[in-house]
Amino acid sequence: MTKSGNAPVRHATMRERNLAVVLERIARHQPVTRARLAELTGFTKTTVSNLVALLEDAGLVRGGAPVHEGERGRPGVGVSVRGDGAAGLGLEVNVDYLAACVLDLGKRVRYRHVISSDHRGREPGAVLAALSALAAEAVSAVAAQGLSVAGAAVALPGLLDREDGVVRHAPNLGWTDVPVTGAPGLDLALPAEYDNEANLAALGELWFGGGAGLGDFVHVSGEIGIGAGIVVDGRVFRGAHGFAGELGHLVAEPSGPPCSCGGRGCLEQIAGQEAILRAAGLPVAGPGTGAPDDPVRTLVARLEAGDPAARDAVERAGRALGGALASVVNIIDPDTVVLGGVFSPLADWIRPPIEAVLAGGSGSLRRGAPPVEVSGLAEGAAVLGAAGLVIERVLAEPALLL
Amino acid sequence: MTKSGNAPVRHATMRERNLAVVLERIARHQPVTRARLAELTGFTKTTVSNLVALLEDAGLVRGGAPVHEGERGRPGVGVSVRGDGAAGLGLEVNVDYLAACVLDLGKRVRYRHVISSDHRGREPGAVLAALSALAAEAVSAVAAQGLSVAGAAVALPGLLDREDGVVRHAPNLGWTDVPVTGAPGLDLALPAEYDNEANLAALGELWFGGGAGLGDFVHVSGEIGIGAGIVVDGRVFRGAHGFAGELGHLVAEPSGPPCSCGGRGCLEQIAGQEAILRAAGLPVAGPGTGAPDDPVRTLVARLEAGDPAARDAVERAGRALGGALASVVNIIDPDTVVLGGVFSPLADWIRPPIEAVLAGGSGSLRRGAPPVEVSGLAEGAAVLGAAGLVIERVLAEPALLL
Numbered sequence: 001m002t003k004s005g006n007a008p009v010r011h012a013t014m015r016e017r018n019l020a021v022v023l024e025r026i027a028r029h030q031p032v033t034r035a036r037l038a039e040l041t042g043f044t045k046t047t048v049s050n051l052v053a054l055l056e057d058a059g060l061v062r063g064g065a066p067v068h069e070g071e072r073g074r075p076g077v078g079v080s081v082r083g084d085g086a087a088g089l090g091l092e093v094n095v096d097y098l099a100a101c102v103l104d105l106g107k108r109v110r111y112r113h114v115i116s117s118d119h120r121g122r123e124p125g126a127v128l129a130a131l132s133a134l135a136a137e138a139v140s141a142v143a144a145q146g147l148s149v150a151g152a153a154v155a156l157p158g159l160l161d162r163e164d165g166v167v168r169h170a171p172n173l174g175w176t177d178v179p180v181t182g183a184p185g186l187d188l189a190l191p192a193e194y195d196n197e198a199n200l201a202a203l204g205e206l207w208f209g210g211g212a213g214l215g216d217f218v219h220v221s222g223e224i225g226i227g228a229g230i231v232v233d234g235r236v237f238r239g240a241h242g243f244a245g246e247l248g249h250l251v252a253e254p255s256g257p258p259c260s261c262g263g264r265g266c267l268e269q270i271a272g273q274e275a276i277l278r279a280a281g282l283p284v285a286g287p288g289t290g291a292p293d294d295p296v297r298t299l300v301a302r303l304e305a306g307d308p309a310a311r312d313a314v315e316r317a318g319r320a321l322g323g324a325l326a327s328v329v330n331i332i333d334p335d336t337v338v339l340g341g342v343f344s345p346l347a348d349w350i351r352p353p354i355e356a357v358l359a360g361g362s363g364s365l366r367r368g369a370p371p372v373e374v375s376g377l378a379e380g381a382a383v384l385g386a387a388g389l390v391i392e393r394v395l396a397e398p399a400l401l402l
Numbered sequence: 403m404t405k406s407g408n409a410p411v412r413h414a415t416m417r418e419r420n421l422a423v424v425l426e427r428i429a430r431h432q433p434v435t436r437a438r439l440a441e442l443t444g445f446t447k448t449t450v451s452n453l454v455a456l457l458e459d460a461g462l463v464r465g466g467a468p469v470h471e472g473e474r475g476r477p478g479v480g481v482s483v484r485g486d487g488a489a490g491l492g493l494e495v496n497v498d499y500l501a502a503c504v505l506d507l508g509k510r511v512r513y514r515h516v517i518s519s520d521h522r523g524r525e526p527g528a529v530l531a532a533l534s535a536l537a538a539e540a541v542s543a544v545a546a547q548g549l550s551v552a553g554a555a556v557a558l559p560g561l562l563d564r565e566d567g568v569v570r571h572a573p574n575l576g577w578t579d580v581p582v583t584g585a586p587g588l589d590l591a592l593p594a595e596y597d598n599e600a601n602l603a604a605l606g607e608l609w610f611g612g613g614a615g616l617g618d619f620v621h622v623s624g625e626i627g628i629g630a631g632i633v634v635d636g637r638v639f640r641g642a643h644g645f646a647g648e649l650g651h652l653v654a655e656p657s658g659p660p661c662s663c664g665g666r667g668c669l670e671q672i673a674g675q676e677a678i679l680r681a682a683g684l685p686v687a688g689p690g691t692g693a694p695d696d697p698v699r700t701l702v703a704r705l706e707a708g709d710p711a712a713r714d715a716v717e718r719a720g721r722a723l724g725g726a727l728a729s730v731v732n733i734i735d736p737d738t739v740v741l742g743g744v745f746s747p748l749a750d751w752i753r754p755p756i757e758a759v760l761a762g763g764s765g766s767l768r769r770g771a772p773p774v775e776v777s778g779l780a781e782g783a784a785v786l787g788a789a790g791l792v793i794e795r796v797l798a799e800p801a802l803l804l
Contacts, residue, residue: 216642228733237634239735240618240772246732251725251763263763323653327729330648331630333641361653361665370642 015051016399018043022051023060023081023398031064031078052079058401060085060105060394081105086401087147088390089190091135092155092197092383095119095172095224098131099383100138103391104147107207109384111141124167124178125185132187139190150394150401152190153386154180155197157225159243165194171260172225193389197221197382198245199236202229204385205338209377215335218328219375220247220321221382222341226268230332237332248272250327252320267324271317273342279313296342303349311349318350322357329358329369340375347374417453418801420445424453425462425483425800433466433480454481460803462487462507462796483507488803489549490792491592493537494557494599494785497521497574497626500533501782502540505789506549507796509609513543514782526569526580527587534589541592552796552803554592555788556582557599559627561645567596573662574627595791599623599784600647601638604631606787607740611779617737620730621777622649622723623784624743628670632734639734650674652729654722669726673719675744681715698744705751713751720752724759731760731771742777749776 018041025040026032034052038045055061060082067078083106092099096118102111113134119127131154139149158170160180167178180186180194202219210217212234219229226248230237238244248268249261256265257275269275274284277295280302284295302310325337337358343350351372358369375381394401420443427442428434436454440447457463462484469480485508494501498520504513515536521529533556541551560572562582569580582588582596604621612619614636621631628650632639640646650670651663658667659677671677676686679697682704686697704712727739739760745752753774760771777783796803 230733232639237734240737241735244733244735246735249732249763250729254725323656324729327652327726328733330651331632331646331730331733332639333643333646333648335642361651 016397018047019051019054019398019402020396022048023055023395026052026055026061026079027081027395030080031067032080033067033076033078035076037079054402055398058085058398060398060401083108084146086150086391086394087142088387088394089135089138089149089152090155090200090383090385090387090390091131091152092200092386093119093127093131093173094155094157094197094379094382097379098127098134099380100134101380101383101387102138102142102147102149103384103387105391105394107388107391110145110147111138112380112383113138114380114383119173121174124173124175127173128180128186135186135188135190149190151390152188152192153200153389154186154192154194155200155382155386156180156194157197157223157227159246160194160196162194162242165192169261172223174260193393195386195389196227196229196242196245197223198227198247199229199238200383200385200389201227201340201377201381202231202236202338202385203388204377204381204383205229205340205375206231206234206385207388208384209375209381210336210338210373214338214373216333217336217338218245218325218332218334219338219340219381220325220343222271222273222339222343222346223379224268224273226272226321228328230334232332247324247328250324252323267320270320271324276313276317276346279316280307280310282310296345300345303346314346314349315353318353319357321350322354323361325354325372326358326361326369330361334370336370337372338375339372340377340381341379344375344378418799420449421453421456421800421804422798424450425457425797428454428457428463428481429483429797432482433469434482435469435478435480437478439481456804457800460487460800462800462803485510486548488552488793488796489544490789490796491537491540491551491554492557492602492785492787492789492792493533493554494602494788495521495529495533495575496557496559496599496781496784499781500529500536501785502536503782503785503789504540504544504549504551505786505793507793509790509793511786512547512549513540514785515540516782521575523576526575526577529575530582530588537588537590537592551592553792554590554594555602555791556588556594556596557602557784557788558582558596559599559625559629561648562596562598564596564644567594571663574625576662597788597791598629598631598644598647599625600629600649601631601640602785602787602791603629603742603779603783604633604638604740604787605790606779606783606785607631607742607777608633608636608787609790610786611777611783612738612740612775616740616775618735619738619740620647620727620734620736621740621742621783622727622745624673624675624741624745624748625781626670626675628674628723630730632736634734649726649730652726654725669722672722673726678715678719678748681718682709682712684712698747702747705748716748716751717755720755721759723752724756725763727756727774728760728763728771732763736772738772739774740777741774742779742783743781746777746780 064078064080066075083104085105090101099114159168165181198221201221228245228247249266252267253265257269259266277284466480466482468477485506487507492503501516561570567583600623603623630647630649651668654669655667659671661668679686
């Protein structure tokens with residue numbers, strides 16, 4: 001409080017905020033003239049010109065083609081975001097794969113790589129070293145396209161301490177209190193942030209999937225674990241400690257199988273990918289199991305063929321998931337539920353029991369349960385959300401790149 | 403967007419916002435000099451003096467006693483909020499009582515009245531007419547104290563459409579699509595707003611109970627129904643349609659008794675006030691039951707005497723409530739859980755089973771479940787929150803009273 005009257009600080013902050021305002025308007029209305037930007041922002045034309053010049057110097061925007069605005073007059077010179085102005089690297093560690101994705105400032109995918117590998121029983125250091133190698137490969141691949149990566153965001157499964165970059169508890173990986181940064185951890189040489197994969201998958205769905213049309217939504221990430229990302233007013237709802245959305249540990253069957261979290265009958269023991277595969281009589285991917293590369297594809301083939309064990313397994317999973325989602329709907333009242341991850345390819349079979357339970361458990365009071373949509377991004381959502389988060393940071397704080 | 407450059411609109415809005423800023427600083431730091439207000443707001447002393455003059459003219463603040471600020475110099479003249487500058491009326495319709503409460507601008511309780519009356523099976527119009535009479539009584543009682551009521555907020559049980567003031571569904575009252583305003587409804591002759599009683603109870607707890615020390619919290623309103631108010635960053639989290647926090651309809655026992663919502667085994671069928679009383683073998687209050695005036699007091703006496711049926715009923719309710727709260731903790735990750743309403747007097751007996759289930763169902767991943775606190779406000783929370791909401795509106799938009 002004692003420094004609130006400090007003029008230089010206030011001015012710097014104001015200019016940074018104004019830069020972000022101008023960049024956001026350019027991204028939304030591009031190509032757009034300086035005159036129109038002055039109208040859109042309420043700034044004077046001189047202020048707009050100065051701010052645009054700073055953004056041009058930083059390589060974030062460029063003058064573009066002539067633009068006709070309004071009905072009369074000569075065309076003006078439009079300003080647009082430079083697609084190659086900065087890039088964002090998304091990374092993901094999941095239980096059975098690693099992924100990387102690079103987006104340019106226009107949020108176009110410029111690079112993507114997914115490596116299947118089972119991380120259970122492996123040293124965290126070795127997993128993070130493999131992720132570092134994947135990141136380095138991504139950075140050099142986009143450098144060849146003329147793109148400079150401004151930062152990274154890393155999607156991790158489980159509960160984490162985002163500020164310190166520590167995975168507190170990822171039961172499916174078997175990680176407890178694993179610092180992600182620092183030797184022998186992740187080596188990125190980039191500003192980086194860390195988030196739960198379910199949260200980033202929800203942001204991926206917001207920015208690259210159903211988007212604003214979903215309203216406030218809950219995105220269910222079906223992997224070996226099950227997490228949910230809750231989006232309210234276009235932002236992730238994280239809870240007091242960042243642990244919101246732990247859908248996989250809602251109790252689905254009180255006398256059900258024990259869970260790696262220490263509980264019993266947790267949702268992911270019934271509706272997680274491996275739980276469904278086991279119940280369907282299929283091998284799960286994992287070290288030494290000799291499973292086919294994509295066990296979910298096998299499951300889908302069995303479902304299409306009408307295999308009773310497969311159908312029963314998915315029906316039971318859907319009913320459990322519907323019960324958990326009815327609790328979610330009663331507690332947070334979203335506009336939409338989105339099924340993502342492994343539930344996307346299973347949607348034809350898992351959505352009907354989910355909808356049936358949801359209608360009975362939450363619909364009568366509020367006249368119909370929220371619609372259950374299926375993500376088109378499936379397992380790619382989290383790494384897209386991670387890369388998108390970096391781009392959002394750049395757009396929100398372009399001054400960081402000046 | 404086309405009017406964003408309209409100067410008069412912008413200036414009016416700016417002045418209104420500045421008035422609210424100054425009033426908020428006065429309320430927080432009172433008595434406070436104009437010079438200190440200039441420091442606290444960043445406005446010039448002239449601007450502060452003009453704004454304070456407007457607030458004085460509106461009767462919201464007044465010059466007070468001399469104030470010594472800092473270590474040297476002469477005392478300045480302090481400005482304080484006028485306790486009698488405006489008053490807020492809180493009203494509540496619940497299943498078995500009506501309540502009114504008036505707060506002055508300093509948020510002191512100046513009037514309070516609760517009437518026990520069972521509203522099940524009664525015409526909504528008759529209930530609302532009784533509430534109108536209670537409101538008129540409150541307004542004239544505080545007028546005798548020199549207080550003018552600026553507005554009202556009404557707490558209602560069930561799902562409602564706040565904008566239209568329509569109770570969509572209040573199963574415990576048996577109301578469906580009841581417009582609260584308009585004949586033969588509520589007649590207040592005051593600006594009024596409407597909210598769910600669980601939300602207002604949570605605000606009551608925030609402003610008059612545990613307050614900011616609770617962090618983000620879930621306040622459980624135990625009445626005949628059970629609702630929860632979710633407070634995040636000092637505000638009620640309402641969900642997409644205002645229906646968040648419907649804790650009473652989480653399924654606690656899938657093969658449990660049918661619920662008035664159309665579901666089965668809902669939490670309030672096991673842990674609601676009447677469900678507990680019935681399970682304890684006690685009469686519930688209601689038309690023709692001949693129950694004592696306060697059946698909860700009888701229950702507490704039985705619990706104190708070690709009555710096994712009473713203890714079993716509360717134990718079962720606590721376990722069901724603990725299970726529902728474990729879901730809440732996994733989904734929204736609050737700092738604190740607060741037990742309110744009828745759970746306050748039952749706390750000694752109901753808290754242990756809640757804590758036991760909560761620890762098992764949500765604690766292992768996050769190292770300990772959130773603490774379970776007991777509200778000191780009990781059933782008075784919602785009507786206090788309603789009256790407080792009116793005061794907050796006045797403080798946030800003092801221009802409305804100019």
